[in-house]
Amino acid sequence: MERKKDPFEQLAQGPSAKFENTPCENNENQEILALKRLIHSMPEKEAPAGLTESILSSLEPKIIPRWLLIYRWALRPRTVTFQPLKLVPAAMVLVLGLAIAIQFGPGREDRGGTGHEELIPVTFTLSYQRAERVSVVGSFNQWNPASHKMHQLGNRNTWVLELRLPAGRHEYAFLVDGKVVVADQSSPFYQSDGFGNRNSVLFVNRDEPANI
């Protein structure tokens, strides 16, 4: 073991200021300091020559399971150092990489379905005479008559609404004056609503817009 410079030598040579309270305390602390110094400089016996060789010759090579070596490797504490100046560009590169992955990464079209570019334009048209107001209700707006109101064209009998819907199957109907449910006569597919009415069925393809 390496021996450091005697730390008690200076203390034992002159009384420290904090021990100068009373002569009694001073004497007592001086005795303790002298003992510490004496222990520190106490000579040591040298170990017998050849002890290392004797010990090593009596040892067999260890055979430790690999999992234990990995476990011990995982247990070992490590020091991580970084420089703020290098951390900033590293963080910027990380953010940029994440942004690129989100923008162009695989599975982008399958996530959420709320992006504007994923919606396909669909135009609903209804010819109905003497109607005051017409709405489109369907599975895409939870059958809410207030959310998608249609607009009259110049001839007053034609009602039109353009929506952007996600691709897939949708059921819908027209609600005239808030009480008359009218199925779309131009739709080739229908589905019973279970209450005696028929809902039209619309299949929106990703590749082409629809005019209903």
Add this chain to the structure above:
Amino acid sequence: MDGNDEQSCIDRVLRGEVNAFGPLVERYQKPIFNLMCRVAGSPDSAADLTQDTFIRAYQKLERFHPGKRFFPWLYSIGLNLARDFARKNTRDLKTGSTLDPESISGCNYPGDQHDSMCASLEFVRLEKALDELPLIYREALILRYHDECSMRDIAEALSLSLSAAKMRVHRGLEMLRENYKGGIHGTQKRSI
């Protein structure tokens, strides 16, 4: 050799390199041998106990916790062996000085002879006073003021809590002061 070197040696030993244990033995054989000398008295018994300590440490090396200091762990093994030895050999324990005045002096100049002799007597007296202390108090003082260990290392070496280790050092100093002032009391039985 620092903590990383020690850990590297231990890793190599665990991978089957027996000789990697050599630097650890070289570094710590002296304090362990001196511990055993204080307990056993005779150098032959101390050498045997030192060898047993290192062999026991080698056998249990995979239980050594990575990141901790090796010396307190080794010292605790040595201390357990020393306690066992002391229990079995209470009647044979020597209470005389284990210090050899010739090895203490180390100076042949006539002018220094008187000072060397005084220093030798001081150390013999200190050793007597230390010898009268219970083992754990004595080793706490040696570790703290001779080997310059931290309180945390002392606590680990003595298998104590940190506050208990501080108490042992503080109380040990007081007991040593009383013993030292009281002088040499001859053949007082050692406490374990």
